[in-house]
Every structure is written in C-alpha cells, then in structure tokens.
Amino acid sequence: MNMNKVLSILFLSVLFSITITAQGLKSPKEFLRTEYGKHFTPHYLVADYVRHVAENSDRVTLIEYGQTNENRPLLLATITTKANQQNIGAIQNHHLNKIGLGNGTLESIDKDFAIVWLSFGVHGNEAGGSESSMNVIYEIANPKNQRTGDWLENSVVLFDPSLNPDGYNRYTQWVRGIGGKITHPGHTDREHMEPWPGGRVNHYLFDLNRDWAWQTQVESQQRIAQYAKWMPHIHVDFHEMGYDDGYYFAPAAEPYHKHITDFQRDMQVDIGKNHAKYFDKEGWLYFTREIFDLFYPSYGDTWPLFNGAIGMTHEQAGHGMSGRAIALSNGDTLTIQDRIDHHSQTALSTLEESSKQATRLNENFVKYFSDAVSSPKGTYKSYIIKASEKADRLAELLDKNNIEYYRNADAQSMNGFDYLKGKKSTFRTTPGDVIINANQPNGTLLQVFMEPEPILSDSITYDITAWSLPHAYGVQAYGMDVYTSTRKEDATKEKEKSCFINEVQDAKAYAYVIPWKSVNSAKKLSKLYEKGINVRMAKKKVQFDVGTVSKGSIVIIRGDNYHIKDLSETLSNTIGDCADCICLPTGFSSKGGDIGGSDFERLNHPKTLLISGRGTSPYSVGQIWHYFDEVIGYPLSIVNKDDLGRVDYNDFNTLILPDGYFKFSESEIKDITSFISEGGKVIAIAGALGNFVEKDGYALAKYATDEEKKAAEKHRDAKKLDARNDSYHDQERHGISNSVPGAIIKNDLDLSHPLSFGLGDSYHSLKTSRQRYSLLQDTWNVVTVPKDYKHYGFIGAGLKPKFEETVSFAVEEKGSGSIIYMVDNPLFRGFWDNGLMLFGNALFLVD
Numbered sequence: 001m002n003m004n005k006v007l008s009i010l011f012l013s014v015l016f017s018i019t020i021t022a023q024g025l026k027s028p029k030e031f032l033r034t035e036y037g038k039h040f041t042p043h044y045l046v047a048d049y050v051r052h053v054a055e056n057s058d059r060v061t062l063i064e065y066g067q068t069n070e071n072r073p074l075l076l077a078t079i080t081t082k083a084n085q086q087n088i089g090a091i092q093n094h095h096l097n098k099i100g101l102g103n104g105t106l107e108s109i110d111k112d113f114a115i116v117w118l119s120f121g122v123h124g125n126e127a128g129g130s131e132s133s134m135n136v137i138y139e140i141a142n143p144k145n146q147r148t149g150d151w152l153e154n155s156v157v158l159f160d161p162s163l164n165p166d167g168y169n170r171y172t173q174w175v176r177g178i179g180g181k182i183t184h185p186g187h188t189d190r191e192h193m194e195p196w197p198g199g200r201v202n203h204y205l206f207d208l209n210r211d212w213a214w215q216t217q218v219e220s221q222q223r224i225a226q227y228a229k230w231m232p233h234i235h236v237d238f239h240e241m242g243y244d245d246g247y248y249f250a251p252a253a254e255p256y257h258k259h260i261t262d263f264q265r266d267m268q269v270d271i272g273k274n275h276a277k278y279f280d281k282e283g284w285l286y287f288t289r290e291i292f293d294l295f296y297p298s299y300g301d302t303w304p305l306f307n308g309a310i311g312m313t314h315e316q317a318g319h320g321m322s323g324r325a326i327a328l329s330n331g332d333t334l335t336i337q338d339r340i341d342h343h344s345q346t347a348l349s350t351l352e353e354s355s356k357q358a359t360r361l362n363e364n365f366v367k368y369f370s371d372a373v374s375s376p377k378g379t380y381k382s383y384i385i386k387a388s389e390k391a392d393r394l395a396e397l398l399d400k401n402n403i404e405y406y407r408n409a410d411a412q413s414m415n416g417f418d419y420l421k422g423k424k425s426t427f428r429t430t431p432g433d434v435i436i437n438a439n440q441p442n443g444t445l446l447q448v449f450m451e452p453e454p455i456l457s458d459s460i461t462y463d464i465t466a467w468s469l470p471h472a473y474g475v476q477a478y479g480m481d482v483y484t485s486t487r488k489e490d491a492t493k494e495k496e497k498s499c500f501i502n503e504v505q506d507a508k509a510y511a512y513v514i515p516w517k518s519v520n521s522a523k524k525l526s527k528l529y530e531k532g533i534n535v536r537m538a539k540k541k542v543q544f545d546v547g548t549v550s551k552g553s554i555v556i557i558r559g560d561n562y563h564i565k566d567l568s569e570t571l572s573n574t575i576g577d578c579a580d581c582i583c584l585p586t587g588f589s590s591k592g593g594d595i596g597g598s599d600f601e602r603l604n605h606p607k608t609l610l611i612s613g614r615g616t617s618p619y620s621v622g623q624i625w626h627y628f629d630e631v632i633g634y635p636l637s638i639v640n641k642d643d644l645g646r647v648d649y650n651d652f653n654t655l656i657l658p659d660g661y662f663k664f665s666e667s668e669i670k671d672i673t674s675f676i677s678e679g680g681k682v683i684a685i686a687g688a689l690g691n692f693v694e695k696d697g698y699a700l701a702k703y704a705t706d707e708e709k710k711a712a713e714k715h716r717d718a719k720k721l722d723a724r725n726d727s728y729h730d731q732e733r734h735g736i737s738n739s740v741p742g743a744i745i746k747n748d749l750d751l752s753h754p755l756s757f758g759l760g761d762s763y764h765s766l767k768t769s770r771q772r773y774s775l776l777q778d779t780w781n782v783v784t785v786p787k788d789y790k791h792y793g794f795i796g797a798g799l800k801p802k803f804e805e806t807v808s809f810a811v812e813e814k815g816s817g818s819i820i821y822m823v824d825n826p827l828f829r830g831f832w833d834n835g836l837m838l839f840g841n842a843l844f845l846v847d
C-alpha cells in the first residue's frame, strides 16, 4: 500500500468518526432499521438502542446487572442531569440513610430528590412495554429536551427496558417470523394467535409478575438486588391488557391490603389525575379503580408498596392478540405506535408529578420507614421460628427480601401464638431458632408475609388471598406480643462436620443415614443417584445404639454399593456438611427392624417423562421443569402431548401430567394404564385428573356414592331457583360465592404413608381451584381436608362446605404401579416450600 492510499484512508476514517459523533443521540426511529412503531424490535436491538443512548447522553449511565437463563442481558439505566450524575453516589447514599438502610456516612445533599423506577415488559408478549421503553429513554435522556431536563434537576430515574428478555424475544421473534408485508387488523390471522407457551412467561415459563416476593427466578433475584440499592419512591410496571380496553392507570381497585398507607393511596390518585389530564386532551380512553387490586404481595405494584414506594401498574390495550395492528369495536385500529404513545405519556407524566411532589414523597417515605421501626403494623411484635432445615430455607427468603433476623442462643420457656395449633401455647426456644423482630425498616413487608389471617377490604380479588410463610414452609412458628431479645448465636461458631468425615476415616460404617427433612433432602438424593449410589428408605422410625433413624430417612448400605470404590469419601464429596447424618457401625437395631429387613425399602431410581404442549398449562409445565432443573438438579425428559405416539414407555418409570385441560384419547389412556400396571408411576396434577375421573379401573370420582352425587345436584338446583331473585347489579358478588382464588386449607395427614414423610403433623395446602373429590375408595387418601376444616384467606360461602371430607393428595396402587392424584398443585409458582417437599416425596419415596 502506498503512502497516499494510507493517508486517504486515515483521512476518510477521521471524517467518518467526526460524522458519527456529530450526529450524537438518535431517536429510536433514526437508530433502528426495523420500522420502529410499525413492527416489533428484537431484544438485541432494544439493548443496542439503550446502549446507544447511554453512550450519547451525559444524563445516562448504564449497567448490565445480570443475565437471563438464555443469556440475554438485563439492563438498568440511571438517568438524571449531568451535574447530578457527578454526585450520584452521594444522592443514593443520602436517600438510603434517611430510611435506615444506607451505610451511615453523612452526605451533604441540600434538596429532595424523587427516585422513580420505570419497569417495562415483565410480561414478554405485552410487547408494547419494551417497544415504548425506547421512546421513553430517548425523551428523558435527550439533552435537547428541556422539559425532562427540568424534572431531572430533582429526580433520578431508574430505567429497565425489559424485565423479561427471554419472553419478549420468544414473542417478537415469532411475530416477526410469521408477519408478512401487509398487516391484518382483522382478527383472523395467525398474527393474532400466539402459539403455546406464549411470550408472557420467562424461560422456565414463570410469570415474573407473581415472583417479586418469592424470587424463585434469576431475573427477579438479580433485579431485586439492584432495587434494594435504590429503594425508589415510585415504581411503575408497564403492562398490556385486552386490545379493546383502552388504558388503565392508578389509582388501583379494591381490595387494598390494610398495610397500604393513606399517603400511598393519595399519591396514586395525584399521579392518576396527572395522566388523565393528558389523556383527556388527546381523547384517549382510560379507566381507573375497576380491576387490578393491591393485595397479593408479589406483584410489581404491591411488593414495591410494601417497600414504601408508590407501586403502580399501567396497562395499555395490546397484548399478544393485537399483532402489529388490530381493529377495535369502535371502528378504530390499534397500532404499535398507539401503544408507544400512551405508555410514553404515562411514563413522562409520572416523572412530572414525582418531580413536582419530591418533597412530599421524601417526607412520607421517611415516615413509612421510621413508623415501621417505632410503631410496627401487624398483630405480632416478633416471630420465633424453630430451628430446622425448613427454617433455614425460610431465612433465605428473608435474606432475599432484606428482612433482618438473628439466630437464638438461649433455651428458655416462652408463650406465643402457635401457627400450627392456631392458638397461644407455651414452648421452649432452642439454639439456632430464627428470631425476627418487626421493628425494623422492612418490618411492613415482614408483617405482610407473616400475618396468619390476611384481612381483605373487599373479597373480589383475582389472585390468592393467603400466603402466610410459616404455612408455606411447614415450620413450627410463633407470633409474639413482645419484641424478643434473647442472646444471639455466635456467628463464627464452626459448623459440625458429617460423620462421613469425622468417624469413618478409620472404621468403615455398615450403613449411612441421611434424614428426610425438607426439599433439600430431595436435592441430596438427586446427587446420590447421579453418582449411581443405591439407596433405601426407612418406612418406620427405628432405634439404633448410635441414634434414631427417622421415617423417610435415606439409608445407604455398604452391601448395596460394592460398585462404589470409596463410599464414605464419595458421600462426603456428594452430600457435604450434614451434621445430623448418622453412620451406623452395625445393621442390628435396638428397637424396630434391622437395616437389612423390610422396614428399609429399596427405592427405584426414577426415569421421568413430563407431558407438555398445547392443552397443558405452561405455568405448570414450567414449575415442574424448574423444579427438576433448578431446585433439585435431576434429569427430566419433556415431550409434547402431540408426540406421545413417538414415546417408548419402556424408557421411563415415572410419567408426570401437569395441570391443564388436555384430554387423552382412549388409546392413550390404555397405554398409560398398562404403563402403570407394569410398574410405572403416574403423578397427575390438578386439571390432568380430569382424564381419570370415573374412568374404568380408576378410583377417582367426584362423589363417593350415588346418594352423595344426587344430594349435590339437588343442592345445586335449589341454588339456581334461589338465584332467580338476584339483581343484575349483584351478579359479580354471587359469582364469587362459588370461587376460591387461592386459600390455605389445613389438611390431615396419614403419617404412615411415604407421601407425607417429613411434611409435619399436618399439611397446609394452597387451594386455587374449585375442583373437589370425595375420599376415594381402595386408595391411600394421604392428605385430606377434614370436616370443619381450618382455612386462611377467602373461600366463597357456597363452596366452603363442599371441601369438607375431600381428598387433596392420594395414591392409588394398580397392578405393580401407582397413580398419585394431586388435586392441589404443590408447585404453584414454585414458592410453596413444603409443597416442593411433597412433590419430592411423590417423585422419590412413593412406589
């Protein structure tokens, strides 16, 4: 290459880079090559655009705070003026210090900042959310936009363009793949018919807008770690709803949770009125206060509310059904551009109102947290959770929600409300108990989690109405009328080692025992199977000289495992710390059967197959998939129902049927029946049970006898006659008398059956469906609802008696196999921890 050529290339590249810089910040329309406003933008381009804004606006800093399961970036932009950016650390710390959650360093910040968090696209197929986010960040970050610049003088905006990139990508990739040049505003085109499982949910098909509190998903875990670093005053969650519904913004509908403050209610009205001002001007349709209540604590509005913020859901008409354009009933057409315009408007108007009310926001925010410390809400002042593996798991959830607790070191007698008995009782504390005092900054969230009887201000809600953590985790817990101030456990105390390490180095044990105590036990068993270790289960409690083997314990006998070279070392590497594992020097018991006898049953290594696809509930499929992949780490094959003909049942011994409304053909039922008779196990959840009701050879029936069935029909007819006098206005209220959006029912257990091992003396089940089945004949009715049962949360008056003496979980043995009926879904949203354990029992312990 000659020198002239080098110079001219150099000149050209300098010129080129000058042009780029001079162009500066581009609008989404200028930046994207994908027809912004007319077509959906792939996630990688949304991310590219946000990066472009961050590089070209001194109002913006950007971090990648994590990744999704499919390795897409999770992005968070911090937006304020250039001057504020230079002082951002101090602004942040000052804000946190005021509510007792900062690092205690005094900062000299002389004005009140409004901290506003904008979240887009938690539901991926509500794609107008992430689409509009690009316009929103452009408007806020554009240095030429004086209006937003003025607001930013006293505001910091935290901006997340896509909370659920995997779901958003699933939807947009699909719709781009099937979209032709011409759109179909008419409703009959595949563009309006999203295929299973849809883009609403994340990789594991979880609804991330039900996961804020439980944080079972990586997106929630990583996001909330960021949220805790800012604790915003305002959180807006941008959604979409039915295409003909206009726009919904705050204030929300009743019921409000009783711990939501007057200020939080008032501020929602102020912000809503500010939105209305702009919507009125444009003639855009909107509504407030009709649906979308504030009760269940795990949404993107309620969880922030219980963290002191003004949490709000904004819903634009749109959703997966809308495609790129859809005809409305009033003759209009709803386009992507409309969806962008409306969301952009409420985002900006939220910022405007927050900036205007920054001082009031700060005063009330500080009061919220200082009230939580000085005069906690709720029935009890502190909580004591008895030390156990399940208590450890509950403590992990407290950590995720930044709720403080300590471990007790004292043994003393106390009196408190016993969650399991439902009344006051005397108990003894023991070292390791989890003690949570409510007088702490995050005390309100704690109270919402722990209250035994949630109070509804109105019974019409579209979600579960009870979630009390002691019942979800199956722990022994007490609510105390006073703060608890026992001695704290020394955190530096060294953990006890497993006997595998301590005792077995010289003398080899005859057998090793791992107690069955929580879903962690299933996780351990999963690892043992991975190593090819053969195991047995203790069917009864058996006494040995060195200790007691409890029911359900996993027993590893040297004589079953000659193929493992160094068993104790393998166990030590596989199981790790296990203070209560037992190493038995002999199989000879002091009370009960010997290790080699019938009290210790060989367990089958499950080879599992799950049915998925059209007709199955994506949530349920996702919960099972996530349970196997992430909770216990165990292999699972998943096959679409339509491909069942290609499955060789001989490759499996466990078939899992998720919730859903799918129907098996006669020949498919025949295959399943012979699979069971030949030794297979079927686990059928909720809606899947419909395939076996009153089927030949299956015990499952809605009513135990013909008389019971006739009585129920007679009752139903009488109700219909009564309903003739109902007024039109009352129809919604009468509808709910037969509904159970989600309530906790205390179930009795057959403690001798392996399905109940380790659950406790009773099992609190989450009931989310009106399906009910009488106690079954020739079947083990293991988990049952007694007469006059205790329940928490809302069950319609008409429905309540119908659950009496029904079965929740049962095992029917057929031929050499079995079918497990799960009337309630124990894996619901993946947060019912004792349910995870119950599912593990069904998978591993039941024959």
Ligand SMILES: [Zn+2]
Binding pocket: 123, 126, 209, 239, 240
């Ligand atoms: Zn949504």
